Amino acid sequence: MEITSKTNQKVKQWVRYHQKKYRDEDQxxxxxxxxxIEEAIKHAAIECIMVRKGVKHAFSSYPCYVCSDDVMDKLSMSVSKADIMACVSYLKAPMKWGNRLVLLDQVQDPGNVGTIIRTACSFGFDGVILSDQAVDLYNEKLIRSTQGALFHIPVWRQSLLEALEICHNHQIPVYATSLHKAVTLSDMKRVSSCALIFGNEGSGVSPELLAKSDQNIIIEMTAFESLNVAVAAGICMYHFRKD
Structure with a gap:
C-alpha cells in the first residue's frame, strides 16, 4: 500500500507514538x-514496515507501507530522517528470574540507559530492571542507543524494593555503587550471581535501596569522585561479567 498524505489515518496513528502516553495506550x-528492524524481527512482534518510496528492503514478508518523502520525514524523529521504519509491539516482561541483573534507580538520560542495556547484554547479564521513576523504555534515543540489544535482553519496569526482596529470596547478592561504606571494585570477588544497582545521574542510589544492599562498591580512581553512570555501570558489569 502506498501513502502520500501526511493526514492519512495510519500516519496520524504512527505519529502519536512519538509521545509516551499514546505508546502506553496502544502498547x-x-x-x-x-x-x-533486523534485530527486532528475531525477538519482537512487528506490526508493519514503513519504507520511503524507491528504497529497496528485505522485509517483504511483513505488511509494508510505501511512503512519500513528506510522510517518512514526518514519521522519523532522527536528524538524518530514516528511509525505513517499523511499528513494534511492546516487549513482554520475562517469565523467569535471572541470576545476573542490573537495577537502574531513577536514571533519567535515555542515552545512558540505552548504553547500559547494550553493555549488560554484551557481558552476559540476564536482565535490566528500571525503577518506576526511570526514563521511558521506549524513548527514541534510548532505543537507538541500545543498537538492537533491547531485543536480546529482558528489560522491564518494577519497584526496585520489590525486586531486591525477590533477589534476597533467591539468595542473589546485591551490590550498590556508593561513596559511603564501600569497598573497591577490584577487591570484590567475581560471583556467579549478583544484582548491581546504579543510581540517578545527580543523586546516586537512593538511601532506601542502599539500606537493602549487601555491599556498597566504589570504583577506584586517581581523579574526581564519580563517573558518568553508563561508564561506571560498564566497568562494574565487566568485573562481574559472565565467563
Whole structure:
C-alpha cells in the first residue's frame, strides 16, 4: 500500500507514538533503520514496515507501507530522517528470574540507559530492571542507543524494593555503587550471581535501596569522585561479567 498524505489515518496513528502516553495506550512503538528492524524481527512482534518510496528492503514478508518523502520525514524523529521504519509491539516482561541483573534507580538520560542495556547484554547479564521513576523504555534515543540489544535482553519496569526482596529470596547478592561504606571494585570477588544497582545521574542510589544492599562498591580512581553512570555501570558489569 502506498501513502502520500501526511493526514492519512495510519500516519496520524504512527505519529502519536512519538509521545509516551499514546505508546502506553496502544502498547506500540516505532523503530528506525534496517539494523534495528533486523534485530527486532528475531525477538519482537512487528506490526508493519514503513519504507520511503524507491528504497529497496528485505522485509517483504511483513505488511509494508510505501511512503512519500513528506510522510517518512514526518514519521522519523532522527536528524538524518530514516528511509525505513517499523511499528513494534511492546516487549513482554520475562517469565523467569535471572541470576545476573542490573537495577537502574531513577536514571533519567535515555542515552545512558540505552548504553547500559547494550553493555549488560554484551557481558552476559540476564536482565535490566528500571525503577518506576526511570526514563521511558521506549524513548527514541534510548532505543537507538541500545543498537538492537533491547531485543536480546529482558528489560522491564518494577519497584526496585520489590525486586531486591525477590533477589534476597533467591539468595542473589546485591551490590550498590556508593561513596559511603564501600569497598573497591577490584577487591570484590567475581560471583556467579549478583544484582548491581546504579543510581540517578545527580543523586546516586537512593538511601532506601542502599539500606537493602549487601555491599556498597566504589570504583577506584586517581581523579574526581564519580563517573558518568553508563561508564561506571560498564566497568562494574565487566568485573562481574559472565565467563
Amino acid at each position: 506500540k512503538f516505532l523503530i528506525e533503520g534496517e539494523h534495528l
